[in-house]
Amino acid sequence: MAHHVHWLSNRHPRPAHLVVAGDDLRADRALTLVRRGRAVLWRGDYRNARQLLAAMRRRLDRRPVPPGDTPAETFHRHRAVTADRARLLNRLVLELGPGYRIDLPHAPDVSLACRQAYGPDPGPALVPLAELLGVLGAHQWRARGVLVPALDATIHPHYGVFAPTRQDYVQLVADAPWPGATTAFDVGTGTGVLAALLARRGAGRVVATDIEPRAVACARDNTRRLGLTGRIEVRLADLFPAGRADLVVCNPPWLPATPAAPLDAAVYDPESRVLRRFLHEVSARLTPGGEAWLVLSDLAERLGLRRRGELTGMFADARLTVVDRLDTRPRPRRRADSLSVYRAAEITSLWRLSAASSV
Template sequence: MPAPKRVVIADDRITADAAYRLACEGTAMLWRGDFQNARQLLQALARRADRKPGKAATTPVESFNFHRQAQSQRARTLAMLLMPFNADHTIPLRRAPDVTAACTEAYGVAGEPYVATLRELLGLIGAHEWRKTGVEIAALGDKIHPHYGVFAPVRGEYVALVADMALPATNLAFDIGTGTGVLAALLARRGVKRVVATDQDARALACATENVNRLGLAAQIEIIEADLFPPGRAPLIVCNPPWIPARPSSPIEYAVYDPDSKMLRGFLQGLAQHLEPGGEGWLILSDLAEHLGLRPRADLLAWIEACGLTVLGRKDVRPIHPRASDASDALHAARAAEVTSLWRLGAR
C-alpha cells in the first residue's frame, strides 16, 4: 500500500466521526494518544465503514466484483490510522503492548523508527499468536505453526481429502506450492518415504522448514525453492492451488487469488511430464470460482484434456468454514453451494 499523501497528528481528543471523515478523504492520522483508545477508534471506524450500503448486483460476477471493491475501500479507510514505532519495534505510546516479537517475525530488524497501520499491527499480533500456539490439524494428529504472510490451513476439508485418498505409491511424492508444509507432512506421516515440497515464497519456505523440523520429519521431507515442479518425476504429485482467478490485493491473498488461473494452468501443463508412468496428480480445488461465474467447469475440463491428462476419479467434500452458513455474507449463495474436490489425474 502506498504511503498516504497527507498525514495529520491525532490523539484521544479526536471524535470517531471526524476521524472517519479524514480517513475517507485519504488523510492518515499518526496517533499520539493512548494505544488502547486507538484500538477503540479503529473499531468505531470499522463500524462506520460496514454501515455503508453495498451496490446492488444482478449477477454472481457483479456480486464478487462489488464485494472486492467494498473490501478494498474498507481496507484503505482503516489503514489511515498509523502507529509510531521506535527502531527496536517498541511503540512510544501509553498502554502500548510489547509487540517486538511479532514485528521482528514479520519485518525483521528495523534499524530506524517507522510507522505502520494499526490494522496491520493487529494482524501481526494475531499471526504471532497463531505461530506460537499452532493450528490443530485433525488429519495430521498434530499442529502446524503458520508464519506471518503464509496462509494458515484453517480449512481442514482439503487436508482430510488428502488423508483419506488411497496412495498410488509410497516411495516418492511432490508437494507443489507447499505453503506451511501441511500436505507434505501429512504425506510423510502416511508413510511416503520421501517428499519433495516446493514453493517460491521465502516466508513459506521458512515456515514449511520450521514445521517439518518441529514434527520430526526432516529426514523424509526436502523443502526446495522452485516455481511449481522440482526436477525429475514422481508417482504422486499433489497441488492445492489458489482457487479464485482474480487479482490479489495483498501478498497473503496469493494463496486464494490466482490471476488468470496462472498457477492452476501451470500445474496442469507440467504435470504429465513430471509424472512417472502410471502415476497420479492430485489437484485439490474448490469450485467457488464456478459459482461466482469466474471460471466455468468446462474450462477446467478443457485444460485437463489439452494438457494430455485424463480424470481417473474425483472425491468431493463440502466446506465446513463459518462463511458457508453465514447468510449475511455478500457471497453467501456461492459459498453455500461450494464444493472442494480432489481430482485424480493421470497422463494419457
C-alpha cells in the same frame, strides 16, 4: 512525513499527509479525515486507538455491499468495497521507535511479532494499526499453532503464509486412496501441511516447493517441528522441483483474479495461470503409472469466474485422465457477507489425475 521514517506495510502505500490526533478524536471525524486522504497519526492511549479503529470499522460495515447483476459482478464489487474499507482503516497509524517499540500508554510489546513479519528492526517507523493487529494475530497463531486432526499435530503458520484453518481439504488428502507412492511432490506447499501428511501416509521422500520465501521458511519450520526433516525437503521454486515423483499434489490458488497484494497470491491466480501451467507440466513430472492430486474449490465456477466444464477441458488439453473425484463441503464461515450465498454451496474436490498415456 520525513522519509527517513520507514513505512511498514505489506499492503498499503505510504500516506502523503499526516494529521496528529489523540484520545479526543471521534470515529466520525476520523472517517472524514481518512476519506479526505489524510492519515491519522495516533499519539493517545493505545487501547483507545483500538477502540477508535473498531468504531470506524463498525460504521463502514453498516452499509452492506449491494449485490451485482451477476455473481461475478457481486464478487468484483465485494472485492472493491473490501479493499476500499481496508484502505481507509489503514490510515490510522502508529509510530514505532527503535526496536519496534510503541511509546504509548497501554501499548503491548510488539517487537517479536514485527521482527517475524517485517524482518530486522528498521529504526523509527510508522505502521497502520489495522495491519499491526494482523501482525500480532499472526504471531499468536504461529506460537500456538493450528491443530490439524488429520496429522494429529499442530501446524504453525508464519505471517503471510496460507494457514490450514479449513480442515476439509486436508482431510480429502488424508482420505484419498493411497497409490503406494514412495516419492511425492507437494507443489505450493504453504505451511507444509500436505507435505507432512504425504510423509505420514507413507511417502519415503517428499519434495515440497513454494514460490514465496516466507512459505519455504514456514514449511521448513513445521517439517522440523514434526521431526520429518529427513523425509521432506522444502525448496524455493516456481512450481515443480527437478525430477519425477509417484504422486504430485497441488492445492493451487483457486480464484482466477488479480491479487491486490503479494500476500494474496495464495488465493488469487490471474487467468488461472498457475493452474494451467501445473496441469500442462505435471504429466512430465510423474513416474509411469503415477498420480497427480489437484485440490480445487468450485467457488470460481459458482461466482462465474470460470466456466462450467472449463476445468475438465483443461484436463483434456493437458492429456490428463480423471481417475476419480472426491468431494467435500467446506464448513461455512461465521461472518456473513455478500458472497456467503456462493460459499454456502461451495464444493472442494480432490481430482485424481493420471497421464493419459499411462492408463
